[in-house]
Amino acid sequence: PFAISQRKNLPFHAPHFVDAVLKEFPDEGTLTTTLDLKLQKILERQAVRYIKKKKPFGIQNAASLLVDHRDMSVKAMLGSADFFNDAIEGQVNGTQAKRSPGSALKPFIYALGIDQGVIHPMTMLKDSPIHFGDYSPENFDGKFTGPVKATEALINSRNLPAIYVANQLAQPGLYDFLKKTGISGLREEDFYGLALVLGGVEVTMEELVGLYAMLPNQGNLQPLRKLEEEEGKTTGRFLSREAGFLILDMLKKNPRPGEGFRPEWTNNPLPVAWKTGTSYAFRDAWSIGIFGPYVLGVWVGNFDGKSNPAFLGREAAAPLMFQIIDAIKGEEKKLTEPFISDRLDIKKVDVCSVSGQIPGPFCPHTLPTFFIPGKSPIQVCEIHREILIDADTGLRACQATTATQKEVYEFWPSDLLKIFQVAGIPRRIPPPYQKVCPLNVQTDRGLPPKITSPKKNLVYQLRLDSKKETTLSLMAVADADVRGIHWFINEGYLGTSPGQEPFYWKMHPGNFILRAVDDHGRSDAAKIEVEAAE
Secondary structure, three states, X not given: OXXXXXXXXXXXXXXXXXXXXXXXOOOOOOOOEOOXXXXXXXXXXXXXXXXXXXXXXXXXXXXXXXXXXXXXEEEEEEOOOOOOOHXXXXXXXXXXXOEOOHHHHHHHHHXXXXXXXXXXXXXXXXEOOOOEOOEOOOOOOOOOOEEEEHHHHHHOOOHHHHHHHHHHOXXXXXXXXXXXXXXXXXXXXXXXXXHHOOOOOOEOHHHHHHHHHOOOOOOEEOOOEOEOOOOOOOOEEOOOHHHHHHHHHHHOOOOOOOOOOOOHHHHOOOOOEEEEEEOHHHOEEEEEEEEOXXXXXXXXXXXXXXXXXXXXXXXXXXXHHHHHHHHHHHHOOOOXXXXXXXXXXXXXXXXXXXXXXXXXXXXOOEEEEXXXXXXOOOOEXXXXXXXXXXXXXXXXXXXXXXXXXXXXXXXOOHHHHHHHHHHOOOOOOOOOEOOOOOHHHHHOOOOOOEEEEOOOOOEEEEEOOOXXXXXXXXXXXXXXXXXXXXEEEOOEEEEEEEOOOOEEEEOOOEEEEEEEEEOOOOEEEEEEEEEEEO
């Protein structure tokens, strides 16, 4: 006799994945997919448990995608927490929906910065207020930490350092990178402005996981595979293998949610390189992790875009991601860290723990980091310097006597020193010279100022019909022992500004030589051209 099964008793596995395959290959016969049912069940079980636990916080839906980056095969896909739940629009496939990624795109800003010689992992970046006309971007917590290392800025999702790096990029910038890597539905670059750096573009989880897979895949972009018979192919290389390696190394230092960093994690045979993202107005929480041969993407949110303060990447998506990772580790005990390349053009060096530069003779502590020879912006630390101090006055002496002693101070550039001051972080800065010290002795020691505004080789436009007074901000980065900058135009004296503050010059048409002279006689010069605009 025939055994007749009711439809509800038939196997029903991975419905979002099956729908996606049938839409992509509608006219094929028998299909052999890349799905691993064991891994699929792990994603489903962990999501159900997590949603049940977090339901009191308004967390009702999640999506996740697991890809083997070695061949880009999709091993598991969870489009929603419950396919049959109409209340959460369960039949929508969240892995293919366009959502805002928040800070989940920041690793690629830093990767481009590494490739273009803007930063290395220990580069000191500015986490301080910046202004673009009437717009002043902020960090998520509304605070400023002052100068911060690139690795710390990345794993802590600091917005302002990311904006600084993005503004230093040549081509490709972030927009061109996203366009070249095939992110669909992009508008014109001007539409996004700074919002692009802060995650204002929309991507799918499939696209985002594909980008993250570039990091262990030596910078190569490869499309996802859902069928075994699909040939693996490479779209192109959009990052260097060195940038991929360094970003992975930086992301491995990201502590698990709710825990501080522990050194043993970096020695773990299977560390996790991961990053979170939170979209504007708390609509999407993301977490992307790379471990062993896998890239795992997790999203928590509502398909209707309804916001929820609980939708924070680190607090809502990351815990689910780590539950899935731990479950997979428990099932596949022989997982090993992905092999990147034995042809990496990088060097491991000790750098000054304070400045992130090659240690000078007076740096008190060092930390290991990687850099790319001939590309990474690394030099010998000039922050820590030994100077003579008069024991009686505590002032800086100009020559050694029986009353002087050698002490090490921090000589921060004036722009970074100001950021430390704004953040309330004290530094050991040098005292001023004794009044008896000749100016020529002071001039020979320390670094000259560097004019940062106006920009060199730019022509400034002045509207003559404007009723408003048009001024140009004159700024220079000065050494730590500088108390003031004296400004000159064509040898005519303009005035003095404190070492960290701008001086405003009333513009008029013409060609000018601008000079900045610090109070020790050290100077810098720049040409300015001001054109009259009708």
